[in-house]
Amino acid sequence: MKRIRGLGLVLLTATIAIGSATAQAQQVRDVIFASGPQGGGWYASAAAVSQILTENFSGLRVTVNEGGAVSNVRTLNAGMDANVGYSWTSFLSDGINGRGDFEGSPQETVSPIMTMQRNYISIAVPARSDIHSLEDLSDKRILSGNRGGGAERAFEKLMGLIDVTYDDIRDAGGSLVFTGYGDGPSLMRDGHIDAVVIPGPAPHALILEVESQIPVRLLEVDRTILEQFVEQNEGFGIDAVPAGTYRGQDDDVTVLASYTVLAVHDGLPDEFVYDMTKALFENRQKVADVVADFDFLTEETVFHGINRDNVHPGAMRYFEELGL
Known part of the structure; x- marks a missing residue:
């Protein structure tokens, strides 16, 4: 009899625990998703999510808002204007550890869920322009995305490696355009900008749109500079946009690469994060159907560029159940 009573108590406790977990998941009524600028892959993929x-x-x-890789870390950490969103593995790591853009201000209430995408950070210029290196951009008009976005921050750091600041560009007669990538095709077509910095898949829909109007090419960045950048900035890599990706591109083009991470505010209940992670991972092909480069997410890449110790416990429970 004692055993039966004990079992009944265990079953009752388990039922209460399950009911409590379900209630936790159900009590979340609003997800505010911090994505990227309209016209970019993040914004499009966020609709699928x-x-x-x-x-x-x-x-x-679910409400999808514009954002950027750096600003989203702060927004998610605060948990007021977003509770789920994207960043880059590099900037999220910097935020959690209080480095780089977050020096002296560690972001302690934001956690990674999984790595979802590889981003080629491409710099597109008119094919007939005299721009053949980063140095050639030092007096040009450049659209680098919204201020605080991943591509914008990476571009500023890249230029810093050749000792060129934003002020130097302006003083030399150039300019910086901090706006959504979607404005790039029309601005380049009409001659208002000389270069556009675009992160995302290859081919990228916006670069294809530009080349449908004027001939363009990708800027090859000196590998030595890229190696120096990667050494100084955790979470980045060096990759190549394959030959033939764009019209007239006969060779591979070496570029900087980054990785998109899905992250959450730590205030979300563990059970909700578990259920959300399960739903997104099991339906990841639906996101890849919208933005092809999200097919990067597999069981092998789920923690690419992420410190497992920082992964949200709700998400980690799901992945441990998969044996990852």
Whole structure:
């Protein structure tokens, strides 16, 4: 009899625990998703993520906002204007550890979920321009994305490695355009900018749009500079946009690469994060159908560029169940 009573108590405790966990997941009614600028891959993929979440959580409202890789870390850490969103593995690591853009201000209430995408950081210029190196950009008009975005911060650091600051560019007669990537095709077509910095897949829809209007080419960045950048900035890599990706591109073009990480504010309940991680990972092909480069996410790459010790416990429980 004692055993039966004990078992009944265990079953009752388990039932209460399951009910409590379910209630935790159900009490989240709003997800505010920090993505990237309109016209970019993050914004487009966030719509697919939104659809997956609303299909798997009854009554959940998902709002997608623009953002940037650096600013999103701060926004998610605060948890007021977003509770789920994207960053780059490099900037999230810097934020958690209080380095780089977050020097002296560690972001202690934001956690990674999984790595979702490889980004080629491409610099597109008119094919007939005299721009053939980073140095040639020192007096040009450049669209580098929204201020605080990943591409913008990476570009500023790249230029810093050749001792060129934003002020130097302006003093030499150039300019910086901090706006969404979607403005790039029309601005380049009309001669208002000389270069556009775009992170994302290869081929990228916006670069394809530009080349449908004027001949363009990708800027080859000196590998020595890229190696120095990667050595100084955790979470970046060196990759190549394959020959033939764009019209007239006969050779591979060496570029900087980064990795998109999905992150959350730590205030979200563990059970909700578990369920969300499960829904997104099992339906990841739906995101890749919208932005092809999100097919980077596999069981082998889920923690690429991420310190496992920092992964949200709800997400880690799901991945441990998969044996990852």
